[in-house]
Amino acid sequence: MNKEKPASPHQPKRKRWSRDDTELTLLGLPATIWFVVFCYLPMFGLIIAFKSFKLSPGQGFLYSLFHSDWAGFDNFKFFLTSNTFGLLLRNTILYNLVxxxxxxxxxxxxxIIINQLYSRFASKCYQTMMFLPYFMSWVVVSYFVYAFLNPDKGLANSIIMGLGGEKVMWYSAPQYWPFILVFMSTWKxxxxxxxxxxxSITGIDGSLYEAAILDGATKWQQAKYIxxxxxxxMIIIMFILNxxxxxxxxxxxxxxxxxxVPASLYNTVSTFDTFIFQSLQSxxxxxxxAAAGxxxxxxxxxxxxxxxxxxxxxxEDSAII
Structure with missing residues (x-):
């Protein structure tokens, strides 16, 4: 009687398509189609960065794109050697680091502080109040900022003049704007x-805190060691993404x-994104x-x-890929 040989421990097991694979594939299919249509297909337009693009009269975009002359890396050379590149690089990097x-x-x-609150109602109220600015458009926020910084009737100048000071022309004073932008970004x-x-904190096992309390650990020690x-x-993942x-x-x-971005603030607040948008209008x-993008x-x-x-x-366990 022939006995089957046992499978070698080094021999990979054959993977079969299961019902779970089908269900997960169907669930992920809409997102896959969305990314293909709206993220990957438009990447075809990156060819513009390597062309001297010119619209052909009476012809469509694709015809003009294919019949435009190749520019190679000249578009990138123009951007990297421009007078504003160093300024844009400095502003973009420094602001983002802060x-x-x-x-x-x-x-x-x-x-950590909100997690330590005993009142669940107070915790929810604080979360809602701090989360609300995230849903506000920058267009709306800009009107609030202008109401504060309006040179003539703004709240900030009204307070300054009420205290005996002189009004500040905020939109012509670049020295204040790094602090204003950092504050607004943090607030939102x-x-x-x-x-x-x-x-992430709410997912921590509560028994760890109970054991720490029994050992006499303070709130600071609980936060530091647990x-x-x-x-x-989670901190590392957010750091990598940022x-x-x-x-x-x-x-x-x-x-x-x-x-x-008025001319008086150009050297202080200009970044790659504002430069690209202004370039499209020039x-x-x-x-x-396209080369800049x-x-x-x-x-x-x-x-x-x-x-x-x-x-x-x-x-290794904290890496994304």
Missing amino acids: FIIINLVIPVTLA SMGYNMVVYLA TLPSIKP IGKIFYSDFGLFWQVTQR QISIGQT LFQAVCCCVTILITNFIVSKVD
């Missing part, structure tokens, strides 16, 4: 980030709040503008991959 640090420290601190995004960290280590993976957007800026913040060719995308992709690689070497 945003990343503040949006890490303050939301985590607030999440603080609630969302706080809720993300608070959700809460922060437990939410470290680093991946370091070459991007919140267009609404820098364009709407500053009242469309005489700069669309190919050079592609430069942003490539730099962000490289940045997030490098950051994820470094994190994977330090703590």
Whole structure:
């Protein structure tokens, strides 16, 4: 009688398509179609960055695109060697570094504090009040800011003049705007980030805190030795995602709040995104503008991959990829 040989432990098991695979595929299909149609198909237009794009009279976009002359990397050379590139790079990077640090420290601190509240009603009220600004459009917020900073009838100048000071021409004083932009960005995004960290904190096993209390641990010691280590993976993930957007800026913040980047504030608040938008409205060719946008995308992709690689070497379980 022939006996079947036992399968080798090193021999990979044959994977079969199961009913669960079918259900998960159907669930993910709408999202896949959405990404293909709205994210991947439009990437065909990146070819404009390598062309000297010119509209052909009486012809459509595709005809004009294919019959435009190749420019190679001339569009990128124009952008990288322009007088404003260094300024845009400095502003975009520095603002984002400040945003990343503040949006890490303050939301985590607030999440820990709110989690310590005994009143559930008070906790929900604070969460709602801090989360509300996130849903407000920058267009609406810009009107509130203008009501405060209006040179003639703004609330800020009214208070300053009421205290015996001189009114400030806020939209002509670039030295104040780094603080204004940082404050507005923190105010608007603080609630969302706080809720993300608070959700991670609520998932921590409560018995750890009970054991710490029995050992006489203070609130600070509980946060230091239990809460922060437990939410470290979420902190690292948020950090990696924010680093991946370091070459991007919140267009609404820098364009709407500053009242469309006036000339007096250009050197202080201009970023890659405002430059691209202004270029589309100027005489700069669309190919050079597309090159600037592609430069942003490539730099962000490289940045997030490098950051994820470094994190994977330090703590492999916390890496995204």
